[in-house]
Amino acid sequence: MPTTRVATVAAPFDRDIEADFARITRLVDEAKQQGAQLLALPEAALGGYVSDLGGSASPPPAFAVDGPEIARLAALAGDLVVTAGYCEAADGRRYNAAVCVTGDGVLGTYRKVHQPLREDATYTAGDAFEAFDTPIGRIGMQICWDKGFPEAARALAIDGARVIVSMSAWPVSATNPHPDPAQDRWTRRFDLFDRARALENQVVWVASNQFGTFGSLRFAANAKIVDPGGEIVAATGQTESMVVADFDLEADLDAHRAGMNNLRDRRPDVYGALTRPALQPV
DSSP, X not given: OOOEEEEEEEEOOOSOHHHHXXXXXXXXXXXXXXXXXXXXXXXXXBTOXXXXXXXXXXXXXXXXXXXXXXXXXXXXXXXXXXXXXXXXXXXXXXXXXXXXXXXXXXEEEEEOOOOOTTGGGTOBOOOOOOOEEETTEEEEEEEGGGGXXXXXXXXXXXXXXXXXXXXXXXXXXXXXXXXXXXXXXXXXXXXXXXXXHHHHHTOEEEEEEEOSEETTEEBOOOOEEEOTTSOEEEEOTTSSEEEEEEXXXXXXXXXXXXXXXXXTTOOGGGOGGGGSOOOOOO
16 A cells, blocks of 8 residues: 555644634645645644633634535645544534545544533533544544543544544643643643554554643643554654654554554453443542
8 A cells, every 4th residue: 555644733723713724724735745645633723722621711613514614624625634623513512523624525523522621611522433434544533632531542443443633732731830841741641642542552643732822721732643553753842833754554554463463352242341430439
């Protein structure tokens, strides 16, 4: 199978939709110039995230998946596969959502399942993890705090995803933050989750993130690409930038799975507890 070049970014997005689209246009152009076939934009790339997670933040603008904003994103993408986060309006509710597009239209959609702190005051939770086919192969999407739950990535891998795109607006710690964001405990957790999810599912993991500050949140940046062995092959660090990496999405994954194969060696028959609520301390 030919080599596939994937790109991811750490970049800022806010309530100024025209500025967001201007930045997306530049990033799409840069990705195309670098020969990428997939570009991962962050969570809330259209309209920005919430300004705090205490439950009182004003909601971002919401868009329908079949509305003009997503159509505009698809037109910008052209031959490039682009994933982006946004606030979806549907059935009178708001969802923290992601969409995957090319110039042909919408290829896949996702609504964030796992909600941290009081994110539920702004968004309704999603209820499914499903992979889908794209010109580069079968991929899955998740958003931010989803990466803290191994079941989320596993569900996508079982559904055939060879690439999982994890879009985030992941902040550094709000309490006792480290003066160096790269050493902040929540930055370290962000990085650890990315590596663990790639390794345990033996997939290519593409993590994007917001950059800078928005309201009370300071974002951890450090967008990265992780190989199926859990090794970081490219990362932005604490900069607003783009990184790319090349993979043969058939041969590289097959090589990692040829011996110790995490998906093959699963024992679903003994995992019954995973579907039950956790026991709480008395």
